[in-house]
Amino acid sequence: MEEPTPRTGRAPTSVDVARLAGVSQATVSYVLNDAPGMRITEATRAKVREAAASLGYVPHASARTLRSGRSDIVLMPLPRAGMGALAAAHLDALGEELRRLGYKVVLYGDDRGKGIGAARDWAQWRPSAILVEAGRLTRAAVRQLHDTGIPTVVALGDAPSPLVPTFVFDNEAIGARAAEHLAERGRSSIAVLMPREKGLEVYSRPRLAGVSRVAAAHGIDVQPVDLGFDEEEAGGLVARWAADPHRPDAVFAYNDDYAMLIMRALEDAGLRVPGDVAVVGADDLPLAALLRPRLTSVRVMAGPTAADVAERIDAMVRDRSRDPSIVFELVRAEIVVRESS
C-alpha cells in the first residue's frame, strides 16, 4: 500500500490542507471547527475532511490558543504520590468529566514549589482554571494568576481559603471522627502517629488537629508521635509504652498502613488490641478488614460526584467568578467500627 501523501518532514498546517482540498485556508478552519453560521456545501466539507485525513493534519494547540485567547486547559499541579488511593480515584474521575466538557486536563509535574515562583510557572500556560493545594497559594501567587488573566483558581484544602474558592477535603474531620469514636469508648489518652515521610504533613497535621479539638472537648489527653514506616522503630515505641504505666490507651494511626505497623508492634510486645490499646486507622483500605483483629478505620466517602464538581468548575470558568466565599465539600468522613477499638 502506497503512502497516500508525501511526508514533508514538517507538520502539515491548515494551509496544506486547503491547498490539497482546493479551498481557502479559512474554509478549512470553518469546516474542521464546525463554525456556526457558515453555509458550506457538503461537497466542500467532504473535500476538506478528506484532505485533512490524508495529510494527518492535527491543529496546532499553541496557535489555536494564541489566536483564540483560550487554552481550555485545566491545570492541576498536584503531586502524584502521597494522596490516598481514594483521592487519586476522585481526581481521575474529575479529569474524565472535565474532558467530557471540552477541557484539556494537564497534571503538571512541577517542582512542588509555592508562592509567586510556582504561580509564574503555572501562568505561562494561560490555563482556563487551576486546581491546586491551598498551601501552595500565597496572596501574591493568587494576584499573579489573576493578573495573568487566569479566570479561575480553585484551592484544594482542609479549610476554606480566604483567597479563592475552595474545594474542601476535610482531613480535620477524619481525625475528629476517630477521636469522637474513641471518646465514646471511654478512652482517655490518644497517641496520634505522625508519619515522617515528607509530603504527608499536609494530611497528617489537620488530622491531628481534628483529634485534638475533639479530645479537648472530652478532657482526653493527646500526644503526637513522630514515626517512620519502620518495624524497628515501631517496636521501640511500643516497648516504651509496655513499660509505661501512663501509656496511651488508644492510637490514631494516621492511615491503615501505619495502623497495621503499630498493631503488629503491639501484638509482638504482648499488648492487647483493643484491650490494652485501641487502634483506629484511616482510609478504610481493603486490607483493614484483612487484619486481625479487624481494623476500625475512618472511611472517606465521596460527597458530590465527579460530574457535579466538574460542572461547578465549568460554571466558574464561564462567569469568571473568583469569590472566595464559594466552598464545596468534596468528601465526608465516617467511622467504620471493627474489632480493633
Added chain:
Amino acid sequence: MEEPTPRTGRAPTSVDVARLAGVSQATVSYVLNDAPGMRITEATRAKVREAAASLGYVPHASARTLRSGRSDIVLMPLPRAGMGALAAAHLDALGEELRRLGYKVVLYGDDRGKGIGAARDWAQWRPSAILVEAGRLTRAAVRQLHDTGIPTVVALGDAPSPLVPTFVFDNEAIGARAAEHLAERGRSSIAVLMPREKGLEVYSRPRLAGVSRVAAAHGIDVQPVDLGFDEEEAGGLVARWAADPHRPDAVFAYNDDYAMLIMRALEDAGLRVPGDVAVVGADDLPLAALLRPRLTSVRVMAGPTAADVAERIDAMVRDRSRDPSIVFELVRAEIVVRESS
C-alpha cells in the same frame, strides 16, 4: 501599600513591558531570555527586569512555542492509578530530572484510548517527546506522531517495541523470578492470581507469562485464577483448594496486596503457609514484612537512575533519533525470600 501598576484586566505582554521600560519589544525578549551574542548594557537590563517584575509579566507559552517551533514539552499520557508505588516514584524522579534539563513535564490526563485517535490528541501539543505505554501505540499512531513533527516517541513496556525506542519495565521477569524460586523449592503446581480490576492486565499478563515460561522449563503446572480483591471470593477459592487433593502447592499472588488476601484466606481455611501452600507476592511493599508468616516477595529494583534516563531522553530529542532498536532496561527484579515460601 499601593499597587505598583494598574491592573489592566488582560495579561501583560512583552510590548507592555517594553513600553514601561522605554525600550523596544525585541530588547525585552533579548534580556529576559539572556539571548547570546547580544550586548545590552546592564542599565537597560535592569530597567527591563524591573518593568517585567512590576507588571507581573509572564511569557505566553503558546506564543513562544508557536514562534520558536519548540514546545520543550515531554508528554506523559500515563494513568495515575494501577502502577505500583515504585513505578510512580520512578516517574516522579524522572520528571524532576527532565525539568532540570529544561523540559516541561506534562502528565496528560486523557481518555486512555489508543491508536490514531489518542495520537491526534497528543500531537496537538507538539511535544518534544512522548512517553507512553507500548500497548497504546499502533503503527498508524506512530506514523501520525512522526508526521506531526514530534521527534521522539518512547514506549514503556514489558518488551521492546518494533515501532519506537523502548524503556523496558520487565513484568515478565517478575513472574519468572517468582517461578524460579518456587521451582527451586520443589513446588510442582503454581496458581497465579489474576486481579479482575481493570487496567491491571497490562501488568498481570506479562507476570503470568513469566511464570509460565519458567514453569514449563521445569515441568511445573500453572493455573491462572481470576480473582477480585474480595475476602468472600478468596475464601471460596481456598475452600475449593482445601477439598481438592490436586490443589496447587504454591501461589504467585500478582502483588503483595493480593498475597495478603490469599494468605488470610488460607489461614482461615486451615491451610498452612508455606507448609501446604507457598505464597510469593510482588512489589515488596512495606507490609510484606509485617505479615505473618513474613511474605516472600519479588522486589523491583531501579536499574539506571532517573538522571540517566532523563539524559537518554534528552539525547534522543536532540538528535531526533527514532531507532526502535534502542532499548533501555529500567528495572530488574529480584526475589526477597521470607517465611512464606
Added chain:
DNA sequence: TTGTATGCGTTATCAA
C-alpha cells in the same frame, strides 16, 4: 548597543 520588521498557525472579521 538597540530598534524594525517579519512570520510562526490559527481564528475571525470583513468583502466579494
Added chain:
DNA sequence: TTGATAACGCATACAA
C-alpha cells in the same frame, strides 16, 4: 458560499 486579510505574543534576522 467562500476568500483575503488582520491580529494573537513572541523570537530572531537584519538594519541602524
